[in-house]
Amino acid sequence: MPTDTPTVLAVIPARGGSKGVPAKNLAPVAGIPLVGRAVRACLGAPEVTDVVVSTDDQAIADAARAFGAEAVRRPAELSGDTATSESAVLHAMDAFEAAHGRAADVVLLVQCTSPFLTAAEVAETARRITEGAADTAFTAAPSHGFLWRETDGGATGVNHDKAHRPRRQDREPEYLETGAVYAMAAEGFRTHRHRFFGRTEFVVTDPARVQEIDDPHDLARARALAPLLDDPVTPRLADVDAVVLDFDGTQTDDRVHIDADGREFVSVHRGDGLGIAALRKAGVPLLILSTEQNPVVAARARKLRIPVLHGVDRKDLALKQWCDEQGIDPQRVLYAGNDVNDLPCFHLVGWPVAVGSAHDSVRAAARAVTDTPGGSGAIREIAAWLLGPELRIPEFPEPHTPDA
Numbered sequence: 001m002p003t004d005t006p007t008v009l010a011v012i013p014a015r016g017g018s019k020g021v022p023a024k025n026l027a028p029v030a031g032i033p034l035v036g037r038a039v040r041a042c043l044g045a046p047e048v049t050d051v052v053v054s055t056d057d058q059a060i061a062d063a064a065r066a067f068g069a070e071a072v073r074r075p076a077e078l079s080g081d082t083a084t085s086e087s088a089v090l091h092a093m094d095a096f097e098a099a100h101g102r103a104a105d106v107v108l109l110v111q112c113t114s115p116f117l118t119a120a121e122v123a124e125t126a127r128r129i130t131e132g133a134a135d136t137a138f139t140a141a142p143s144h145g146f147l148w149r150e151t152d153g154g155a156t157g158v159n160h161d162k163a164h165r166p167r168r169q170d171r172e173p174e175y176l177e178t179g180a181v182y183a184m185a186a187e188g189f190r191t192h193r194h195r196f197f198g199r200t201e202f203v204v205t206d207p208a209r210v211q212e213i214d215d216p217h218d219l220a221r222a223r224a225l226a227p228l229l230d231d232p233v234t235p236r237l238a239d240v241d242a243v244v245l246d247f248d249g250t251q252t253d254d255r256v257h258i259d260a261d262g263r264e265f266v267s268v269h270r271g272d273g274l275g276i277a278a279l280r281k282a283g284v285p286l287l288i289l290s291t292e293q294n295p296v297v298a299a300r301a302r303k304l305r306i307p308v309l310h311g312v313d314r315k316d317l318a319l320k321q322w323c324d325e326q327g328i329d330p331q332r333v334l335y336a337g338n339d340v341n342d343l344p345c346f347h348l349v350g351w352p353v354a355v356g357s358a359h360d361s362v363r364a365a366a367r368a369v370t371d372t373p374g375g376s377g378a379i380r381e382i383a384a385w386l387l388g389p390e391l392r393i394p395e396f397p398e399p400h401t402p403d404a
Contacts, residue, residue: 009093009186010045010048012038012053012054014112021219023059028352030227030364031346035067039051044122045122047106048108052096054088056073074088085195086193106126107183108122113214116229116230118209121180128201134198134200135185135188135197137200138181138195139180142173146160159174178205226364227369235351235386237387242287244286244289244333245289245336246289247290247310248291250355251379252267252375253376255267273303275377279387284386285328288306292310293310309322335349339359340359346362353366
């Protein structure tokens with residue numbers, strides 16, 4: 001191992017084809033595609049110097065670059081169902097060396113299909129190699145489960161004697177390979193062409209975070225678990241170029257009051273108006289996007305002095321057209337919504353945000369969720385994320401108070 005800082009190359013194999021889940025590696029969990037979550041975990045590890053996504057798919061390559069990784073185009077012969085992950089890693093190592101004129105000292109194999117891999121786990125796995133503690137390392141989760149195998153003679157214990165049932169606290173744990181990340185000394189990996197050689201160590205991970213996405217049910221579980229397992233993340237002004245807001249249920253509490261003549265009334269929150277005014281003063285492009293064709297939506301937009309598109313059947317198409325017209329990358333857009341008709345927009349933008357009262361499926365697809373329900377100041381909370389808790393605008397003048 002060189003005495004200077006080693007080159008630690010993280011390689012993320014991400015094919016475009018998937019039989020279990022179509023376009024699996026681009027499927028969002030908490031608003032971030034699986035490939036983006038893997039890239040983010042690698043970039044967050046101080047030991048990792050370079051991140052490469054190996055793919056045969058242009059959309060995956062574009063997503064990888066958007067999240068800060070390099071993309072290496074994988075040839076067809078290494079992209080089929082029988083191609084090994086090791087072959088993809090070796091190809092990526094060669095491409096990296098040719099492009100940068102330096103070889104990797106340590107190489108990581110990182111799987112997109114483990115959505116809850118953390119930067120700390122990536123860092124510790126790499127550290128086992130850079131510090132010389134091991135030649136190969138991987139993440140593993142402790143297990144005290146009793147395993148069985150079906151045989152001709154009936155069920156047979158694999159890791160226990162069925163006649164002896166020790167208590168959990170009296171058993172040494174076994175460790176389940178998670179499949180999330182593997183680290184190898186690069187020279188040894190080139191020699192053995194396999195992820196395990198020499199001295200191998202494992203890095204213990206939380207069993208609750210072990211999730212492998214192979215079918216749609218796995219993906220649904222990951223989306224449901226993300227709000228519980230992901231560290232809360234909220235955007236700052238540097239992260240977004242525009243804010244697009246749903247109306248009903250986001251700027252209102254989703255209730256409609258109707259008088260005897262059939263006229264509709266809704267309740268909005270003054271704090272939301274303050275937040276929108278602050279964003280407007282900060283120069284953030286704003287848009288209200290609503291499915292409902294309703295005069296109250298237009299009236300509220302006029303009051304807030306921001307543009308509105310309402311009576312829109314396909315909100316995602318309208319949003320994409322607006323972004324094109326404004327020259328704004330959808331990945332730099334924050335979209336706030338509350339119900340299932342907002343999900344297509346969630347899948348389009350980089351910052352899908354659910355208000356606190358949103359439908360469960362919307363909360364699961366969001367990258368961030370407000371503490372505040374819709375219609376109770378959720379937009380002001382979003383403005384505070386972007387601009388700071390004081391909204392970072394000039395102080396409003398105090399109201400004039402006559403002398404006593």
